[in-house]
Amino acid sequence: MGASYWCSVMATALFSSTTAAQTFLASQQSGCPDATPEEEKLFRLIPVPTPRIETKGRLQLVGINAHLAAHQQADFAKIPQAWSLLSSRMVQLEGKTNRSSAFTNVGAPNRFSGYEVCFGAGGGNFYFMPAVEVSTTRFVPPGMTVLVLPPQRYAVFSFSGQRADIGNLRYSIAKTFWKTSKYVRADAPNITVYPPGDTGRSETVELQFWIPIKP
Template identity: 30%
Template sequence: MNFVQKALWFVESHWRENISLDEIAKASGVSPFHLTRTFADAMGISLMRYVRARRLSEAAKRLMENGESILDLALETGYGSHEAFTRAFRDQFSATPDQVRNKGNLKNIDLVEAITMNSQPITVALDPPRFETLNPRIMVGILERYDCQSPGGIPNQWQKFSPYLGNIPGQIGEDAYGVCYNFDEEGNFDYLSAVEVVEGHSLPSGLTCLKLPTQRYAVFSHKGHIAGIRSTISAIWNKWFPESGTKPVNAPNFEKYGKEFDPATGEGGLEIWMPVEK
């Protein structure tokens, strides 16, 4: 059983409690940062959103099963008050507990069922990474914020950035970078479509500057179509890190697109740079 499956088991065993990310990570045997990244990449939903959705989905079912008060149900499912429970329930289902109970059924309620704990191994074949230490550098590009459930806007972000490629003052080389950083417990993250630049140049309007410190990286090759990158990243987090014993660092990671990558077809491959301890 890998640590994502351990996390799923712990959630299903404790969903009635107000469990924290730290508690789930401790039970899974990895750091909260590692578990957050791995779970989101493997499951397509952030861990804590899944916890909240499971708790509220089970509560919605119980609304239909017995006549207990909404306050009692709130307290039994880890909420401190009727108001807190109603607010979370409405955010999840766009209806209050009273409205659902009065309707008498769960039609049009998007319940989140338990994710099946699958013991099948990650099947993506990873070549052994190389390790590199990069000195401080400056990235400049277009910045957007996404969550792990809906990162579909990233290709369009690259379309918006493409006119800037080769036209940003002080650009170094021809490589482009997709930098992921500022991850939170909800699975939200910043994504910067960028190029490297030398310091001292003024930025075109609408672009963002990000300074990366000195950092050691494990560098992986993704050789297939760009559409398969999520499977490669999942294999890195869920298989390579645990088996290698290498520890990830809570720092920006990035994709590096060289001249071999064809943005028109999505073919040609790219590199995935993961920050690791020195």
């Protein structure tokens, strides 16, 4: 069962390039693998905010799926490539994207929340998927992935601060929060949610970490 901080720290060049959309069933998805001791050296402990507990409804996502090789620190730079590829194909999703935002207090017309989903692929490997929420999964463009998540209970950590501390917070949650928490992680995908309008270029960021927990 994986730690949440590893959801979007790494990516690989093996982006999905199939001729038809791939659908991952909920029963096939598991959590992200934990980082190795060597990888942990990249991060430091910082204070962890108190999460709120929420049950999210069924979530339909379409994005660019990438299979991630375990322990490949050199692949960190591949993350913006995945987002860039999704951004370049957004026009193909016109009319299908769900404008409702996970950030109900952020109003940004014609902008959409960005999701980073991480789920296990066995052997310490995992999948990284930048995505957007859609109102329909019909007519998904070739080479894009459909990911339908069932209703799930989450510990939702809100973060507002330096973008450079995103990995540190994920690491801190994984290393310290669960040791004293009454909640238990569920073996399901971890999700990072960025607000509408975030370009990834600013030094500061506002986002949410959705970490699945057992009922």
